[in-house]
Amino acid sequence: MNKIALLARCVPLTTKLGQVVPITIQCQKISRWVAPTLMELKKREDKLGGKKVTPRNTFLEWNLEAELFAFGKRLNEDFDSDLLLEAFTDRSYVIKEEMKQKEMNIDIKVKDNRQLAEEGEKFIKEYIQLYLEAVLPKFPQEGVASIRQHLTSEDILANVSLHLGTKDIILAAEYPVDKFILANAFKAIVGALLQSSGEEKAAHFVRDFVVTQIQGKDVNEYWAIEDPWGMLTGLLAKDNTTVEPRLIGETGKNTLLACYRVGLYVDKKMISSGFGETVATAKEMAAREALKKIFGTEDHMKPINFKLEGIPKRTGHTRHQISAS
Amino acid sequence: MSNKHLFLNSGFVRAPLQNGVGRYVCQLQRIVLKFCKTHGSCRGLRDFIEQDLVDFAKQNPGVVVYLKPRRHRGPVAVAEYLNGDRVWMNLANKTHSEITKWIEVLRTQQGDIASTRLRKYQYTDHPSIQGPWTPFTFKNPELNTAVLPDQKFGANDRLPMSATEQLRLMFEKQKLEEGDVKTAE
Amino acid sequence: MSAFKRVQQWATFARTWHVFDCKWQDPYDSAQVIKKYLMGLHKPIYHPTNDCGDVVVCINSRDIALRGDEWRKRAYFHHTGYPGGASWTLAWELHNKDPTMIIRKAIYRSMKGNLQRRHTMERLFIFPGEDVPQDIMQNVTNQIRQLRLVPTRLDHIPEEEVQKYPKVMDYPQDYVLK
Secondary structure, eight states, rough: OOOHHHHHHHHHHHHHTTSSOOOOOOOOOOOHHHHHHHHHHHHHHHTTTTOOOOGGGGGSSSOOHHHHHHHHHHHHHOOOHHHHHHHTTTTHHHHHHHHHHHHTTTTOOOOOOOHHHHHHHHHHHHHHHHHHHSSOOOOOOHHHHHHHHTTSSSSHHHHHHTTTTTTTTTSSSSOOOOHHHHHHHHHHHHHHHHHHHHHHHHHHHHHTGGGGTTTTTTTGGOOSSSOHHHHHHHHHHHHHHHOOOEEEEEETTTTTTOOOEEEEEEETTEEEEESSSSSSHHHHHHHHHHHHHHHHHOOTTOOOOOOOOOOOOOOOOOOTTOOOO | OOGGGGGGGEOOOOGGGTTTSSOOOOOOEEEEEEEOOOOOGGHHHHHHHHHTTHHHHHHHSSSEEEEOOOOTOEEEEEEEEESSOOEEEEOOOOOHHHHHHHHHHHSSSSOOOOGGGEOOOOOOOOSSSSOOOOOOTOGGGGTTTTSOOOHHHHHHSSOOOOOOHHHHHHHHHHHHHHHHBBBOO | OOOOHHHHHHHHHOOOOEEEEOOOOHHHHHHHHHHHHHHHSSTOOOOTOOOOOOEEEOOOGGGOOOOTTTTHHHHHEEEEETTOOOOEEEEEHOOOOOOHHHHHHHHHHHSSSSTTTHHHTTTTEOSSOOOOOHHTTTTTEEEOSSSSSSOOGGGOOOOOHHSSSSSOOOOOTTTTOO
């Protein structure tokens, strides 16, 4: 069809060209039809009113009960089926249902997942805080708080929720569901698990699906230290040691690509080194490197343990209180 | 890589959602088996449904199995995965044992991996154990304070000992043993 | 990209400045060494598409040493493009005209003739003597080792040291020294 249209468009051109000697052009075999075809298909789709979304739960082959059963089994958890259904019911769905019921003059109460989500969120935050404190014993409170904030952010929770297969099961007014609804559903699922199987099971669930998201990541990235040099000297002053920065390498001093290496020395022993385009940056990076060593989160740190059983106890010993110092 | 692979989605080898770090989750979430009750090409799938399907569902409670009989259409399996992928597979004229194996493939894979062009066949979070190389690695620290050019750092230090030098050393040794030796004087 | 990874990358791809003393060195053998530094072949991160070449400052190019009678026999060809525009310049002539030219051509010739070669050559500085501008010399943080030992002339060795040098044998009494 496309070809005919193209031919028809070129008819006046080809008749004119007929008088000239035809030229054969050798060219690479690149499929030049792909982009035009896709563009044409998009144009037709737009003409019909944009892309149509058909939610999976409107298909003929859809059984919500079976899906809920399989959801629990897949994750190796025993959910209370009513609670699980409640956890998957979003507020927007309830509002939509109530409107419908008003029109038909019936009144069946449907519970939404707000309460479960609230409980779940509280539990997730508390547990992650305790877990991080247990696996990163030397890391300061501020750092732990920022990692926790990252792990409980909407993006991360929505991603976890999406990969657990909640996308199709969630009862919402509109599909595809947005990130907030996905994250909320995940919190509600944790809340439901908390009520149906107890704290330990819920804790292991959060550990296996949320805490593992920091696997392979640099935990220092989540905590932006304002003044690393000040913090390092402050920490070392408590032990009555002084740190001495030394320039231990430079390349291309007078060029734009200058690079410096600064080492930090305590008692003539190097504790860390850092690079930078200026001496000041290199010194700051060296201080950061030293802080990483103090906090036990250097690049070659032991991998974070993701197998801690139960809910870790809050440890008694004092942690570095950076804000206090 | 042939030309048609240019239209494949490209990707890297990754486990979805750190699967296996915490606990293992079967990535197949539901499978729809579409078949005809009379069509000859559905014979294998019908056999599978009669003999193995209940066992399959029992062994995999995390997978929702749907059966969709339709008249005079070929047999098809549609597998849906947790990452949103949907794999459509034609099972026409496949025997019972072949179908058992294909269903096993669908169950154990993590998504639509057949339609992904892998950019790399390996992945690591820690590309270097010692830390990446820099020009400062293995650098002689004496160079930091040296004033270049300096013959100490510029002269070739890997040449074998010359005959002249050897002779001079022999002479030094001899001088230690005897008192009186000949020099150019 | 985190702050750590940024400075790590900055350091990994930093350009080092090397100095090479051409005194008494064969330009064609030295070119094989210098080219490695210019192209970054001495680095473990080398890749043809990776811009990781270093800068090399060659000094004392006036004092290079060619083998055998190459000063008289080696000819450098040039063609102006016009008929009869061909010219052959002998090595000693070229060296008299421009003492940096022989080593420059040797290094240029040692590299593969691709588009990158001219850019790589931009990172090469050659000075006929030892006086190098201060802003260039301040960048230098490494020295490339020479290939051969620089010989010392007998008349440059102090008389005292010559006198002390061991003697293998005496000339016979009736031996006539020219």
